[in-house]
Amino acid sequence: MKRLLTVLVALAGLLVGVALALLAWQRGLSDHTPASTAPVSLERGAYLAAVGNCAGCHTARGGARLAGGRPIPTPFGTAFSSNLTPDASGLAGWSADDFWRALHLGIGRDGRLLVPAHPITNTTLVTREDADALHAWLQVQPAVSAPRRAHELRWPMDSELGTQLAVAAWRALHFRPGVYQPEPARDAAWNRGAYLSQGLAHCSACHAGRNTLGGDNGPADFRGGLLLGLGWVAPSLLDPAEAGVQRWSDTTLQRWLRDGHADGYIAQGPMAEVVLGSTAALDDADLAAVSHYLRTLPEQAAARPAPVRPDARRREHGAGLYREHCAACHGAKGEGRRDDSGELAYPALAGSRLVTQASPANLIRLIERGGFAPATPGHPRPYGMPPFAGLLDADELAALASHLRQSFGHHAGEVDTVEVLRLRAAAARH
Amino acid sequence: MAVMRRLACLLAALLCLPVAAQPDAAAPRVVPDTLAQRALACTGCHGKEGRAAPDGYYPRLAGKPAGYLYNQLLNFRDGRRDYGLMSELIAPLSDAYLKELAGHFASLDLPYPPPQGPTLAAPELARAEQLIRHGDAARRLPACTACHGERLTGTQPTVPGLLGLSRDYLNGQLGAWRSGQRHAQAPDCMAGIAKALTAAEINAMTQFLAGQPMPADAHPAPALAAPAPLRCGGLTQ
Secondary structure: OHHHHHHHHHHHHHHHHHHHHHHHHHHOOOOOOOOOOOOOOHHHHHHHHHHOOHHHHOEOOOOOOOOEOOEEEEOOEEEEOOOOOOOOOOOOOOOHHHHHHHHHHOEOOOOOEOOOOOOHHHHOOOOHHHHHHHHHHHOOOOOOOOOOOOOEEOOOOOOHHHHHHHHHHHHHHHOOOOOOOOOOOOOHHHHHHHHHHHOOOOOHHHHOOOOOOOOOOOOOOOOOEEEOOOOEEEOOOOOOOOOOOOOOOHHHHHHHHHHOEEOOEEOOOHHHHHHHHOHHHOOHHHHHHHHHHHHOOOOOOOOOOOOOOOOHHHHHHHHHHHHHHHHHHHOOOOOOEEEOOOOEEEOOOOOOHHHHOOOOHHHHHHHHHOEEOOOEOOEOOOOEEOOOOOOOOHHHHHHHHHHHHHOOOOOOOOOOHHHHHHHHHHHHOO | OHHHHHHHHHHHHHHHHHHHHOOOOOOOOEEOOOHHHHOHHHHHHHOOOOEEEOOEEEOOOOOOOHHHHHHHHHHHHHOOEOOHHHHHHHOOOOHHHHHHHHHHHHOOOOOOOOOOOOOOOHHHHHHHHHHHHHOEHHHOEOOHHHHHOOOOOOEOOOEOOOOOOOHHHHHHHHHHHHHOOEOOOOOOHHHHHHHHOOHHHHHHHHHHHHOOOOOOOOOOEOOOOOOOOOOOHHHOO
């Protein structure tokens, strides 16, 4: 017994020792890329901040722009974004070198490691020139006093030291600093698209397939996964049956990224936020580059969970609910309905990937909570779907989703009540 | 006979309910390019004239001042009011579009429900009416009518009417202001007023308000009769 205890204590000590060594290593990372010599353009900085959607995370709901404080749900608890305005509680006094260290190495001016809720595996790819433009632009934004709110993370990250040790270990496994290196076999537009998508636009922050430690396969990991605490799935960009755009036309994808709506495809939930905060701002050349890059991603089928047992009675129940609540807008055969310009005002559900994706999370969520396409200059007055949360209970949601996933020629797995409840729990967990 | 007639009415109502929810076979193939069509995403919960649902009461939107409705949309979006379904739904919409939707509901002229009979004794209701019409200068409580209009039907462009609403809804809102669940733009005078009132006073006032018949002209007053007694963020738009 005593011996076991000694071994355990020794092991724990060893673990802490290793973590401390990792922390010292990670905090000691340095980079001496000199500031860019080109004149810094504020206009460029503003554009890059929009593409990176910095304000998306660094602005609290209803709060001052870029002043931070927005809760970011993670599997490890809630992180709070920091103040990017040039106030003493934000980036006042940060030099271009300080900012570069944060963006490129994920180390704050006070030497602390940034928690990976800030997408360091993406921002490390940003060039020094772009980082300097961002820094210059941030430094001329209105200063707002908003002290950093302490993260509310679970053990062992519920203390400053615990967080730092855990982040150091995480970084040792998942973080390799380095600016984006162009692929010589690809053309300039492709590389530009890859630089933006993997870097500032940080698509993989949501679309990566993460392991239980929250790690991914790098900034080009687009295998998709459940966004804990949000209840949405960021579907795989590699699988054309999920959210892959390999078989879309260039025109459709460019319109979709710009307007959030094209040919019956609608950006929903967190992606609507991304369109509004980021992709709608892309200039024509960058829009074309991102579209080019995303359309050439390799195709890889997403894992499909074992389907639940089919249940004809549940599907029949769902068919009745569909006739009662859905058919008026989405059509008796799921064909959708068009407005007088010929665009689908209410999307077709027949052939819809949202209906047949491996995970029914987004389908259930949309039925429960409704939604609008983002109101963008190109599509300013979207039609919307009311929430059915107060009308349909978990059994009915499962029935309706099962019906949709097995009708109109679909062969996706059915959904049972347990799955609906499990998804609800995942949405609430953070 | 009266019982039979009531039964027949009930039966007709029951029969009509599922019919209304059925897809309209005669629906035009092209989706109308109207705000009414777009507002269906709202009336799914709110109904035409407000709707009680298992998860709470969805207030009437029809005929409320446009500026008031617009301010509430911003309040939900920006977190001053807290209802997840509502905030999420409107999150991706622009200010311009929200204003249009608010204008649509403000322009609707729909009948109001009959008043709810108060259960309190007359002296308590009289005291409530006194507070509503004259306030209480000693406690620095302004009269409700000073902002919500002599007829209590609201004032353009941002002050809502207090009549034609259920007691539960009125109690719910005043309670939410007291507990910090509901906020208006700063300075939030309604929060101060709700906190200064006692629970008994709130109960009597909402009993009185919900018991009032709608005046012949149910529209909001065109403007404040005199400068507002308090500086309120909600009065701006």
